[in-house]
Amino acid sequence: xxxxxxxxxxxxxxxxxxxxxxxxxxxxxxxxxxxxxxxxxxxxxxxxxxx
Numbered sequence: 063x064x065x066x067x068x069x070x071x072x073x074x075x076x077x078x079x080x081x082x083x084x085x086x087x088x089x090x091x092x093x094x095x096x097x098x099x100x101x102x103x104x105x106x107x108x109x110x111x112x113x
Contacts, residue, residue: 064099 063071068087075083095103 064095066099 071085075085
């Protein structure tokens with residue numbers, strides 16, 4: 063799971079477990095990012111470079 067989605071995960075865990083669930087995460091490996099998330103990062107980088 064991309065690190066950018068971890069923040070949303072805790073909300074879903076708490077919602078699904080009536081506020082008593084938790085999780086622990088640790089780095090496992092790097093993987094190529096593709097699809098919409100990759101496009102969003104490239105777009106944000108281009109926008110920042112243009113400013």
